[in-house]
Amino acid sequence: DAKTTQPPSMDCAEGRAANLPCNHSTISGNEYVYWYRQIHSQGPQYIIHGLKNNETNEMASLIITEDRKSSTLILPHATLRDTAVYYCIVRVARLGEFQGAQKLVFGQGTRLTINP
Amino acid sequence: NAGVMQNPRHLVRRRGQEARLRCSPMKGHSHVYWYRQLPEEGLKFMVYLQKENIIDESGMPKERFSAEFPKEGPSILRIQQVVRGDSAAYFCASSPLGRSRSYNEQFFGPGTRLTVL
Numbered sequence: 001d002a003k004t005t006q007p008p009s010m011d012c013a014e015g016r017a018a019n020l021p022c023n024h025s026t027i028s029g030n031e032y033v034y035w036y037r038q039i040h041s042q043g044p045q046y047i048i049h050g051l052k053n054n055e056t057n058e059m060a061s062l063i064i065t066e067d068r069k070s071s072t073l074i075l076p077h078a079t080l081r082d083t084a085v086y087y088c089i090v091r092v093a094r095l096g097e098f099q100g101a102q103k104l105v106f107g108q109g110t111r112l113t114i115n116p
Numbered sequence: 117n118a119g120v121m122q123n124p125r126h127l128v129r130r131r132g133q134e135a136r137l138r139c140s141p142m143k144g145h146s147h148v149y150w151y152r153q154l155p156e157e158g159l160k161f162m163v164y165l166q167k168e169n170i171i172d173e174s175g176m177p178k179e180r181f182s183a184e185f186p187k188e189g190p191s192i193l194r195i196q197q198v199v200r201g202d203s204a205a206y207f208c209a210s211s212p213l214g215r216s217r218s219y220n221e222q223f224f225g226p227g228t229r230l231t232v233l
Contacts, residue, residue: 043120043207043224044159087158103149103172104209104222106159 004088009111018075020110022088025069031090033064035073036104039084044106047073047086078114085109118143120210120225121190128231129198137193137228141210147171148191149209149222150183159207165191198232205229 005023012018024033034049048055048062050071055062061074075082087109091102121140129135141148150162152175164172165185176183180198185191195202206229209222 038159041205041227043209043226045224046221049221103161103164103175104151104159105161106151108158 004090004107006086006088006107006110008108009113011113011115012075012078014080014114014116015077018078018082018112018114020073020075020086020088020112021070022073023070024088024090027068027090028092030092032092033062033068033071034089034091034104035060035062036087036089036106037084038087038109039081044087044104078112080114080116083112083114085111120145120208120223122206122208122225122228124228125226126229126231128233130233131199132197135195135198135202135230135232137195137206137208137230139191139193139208139210139225141191141208142212142223145210145212145223147211148185149211150191150193151207151209153205153207153227155204162193195230198230200232203230203232 032049032051035047036044037047038044048057048060050062050064052064052068064071087106089104120142123138127135139148146167148165151159152162153159161175163176163183165183167185168187180196182194205227207224207227209224211222
């Protein structure tokens with residue numbers, strides 16, 4: 001799996017957009033970018049993933065640069081509940097058609113603190 | 117639609133005892149993954165199982181640890197002769213088989229916090 005680089009911590013004011021960067025300069029053509037978060041000791045929560053196009057869902061937006069060497073997770077209107085460690089992970093989608101999703105290799109992530 | 121269930125949520129064992137951690141995947145999911153999170157550290161993959169098969173155990177310690185996912189019942193992570201260094205949060209995740217909207221995702225349970233005295 002390609003390695004990712006994230007800032008160890010970030011702060012953001014409540015109600016503002018939180019932009020979390022991730023560098024993955026060695027990403028391969030068949031590797032996706034995934035984002036998970038872990039809210040204080042809970043199990044990690046899937047947020048979003050993408051291959052090369054920008055993606056948006058009810059939780060966040062994912063912006064992937066054209067060369068795919070970096071990406072940004074955007075939480076458009078951060079709330080206090082978004083305080084968590086955010087993990088950027090790159091990996092191939094599946095091991096095979098009838099096999100499960102590939103294991104996740106977590107780095108240290110970014111500790112995002114939303115301030116009132 | 118119940119999520120991934122793990123029990124117990126908290127487990128206390130004395131050194132040398134055995135610990136059994138259970139994981140029931142989401143309905144319709146046939147793939148289970150176990151991860152460990154040591155205090156103040158990130159999550160580390162341990163093992164990936166399908167029903168009655170271990171697919172990838174590259175993250176499992178060589179001794180004392182074993183995992184199974186029987187045809188019927190939950191997946192079990194078993195730690196024999198626990199030591200203080202086994203104290204950690206153990207998370208289970210599951211993913212569905214086949215092509216569905218969420219087939220690339222892993223859904224995590226709330227974890228079991230093991231404390232070894």
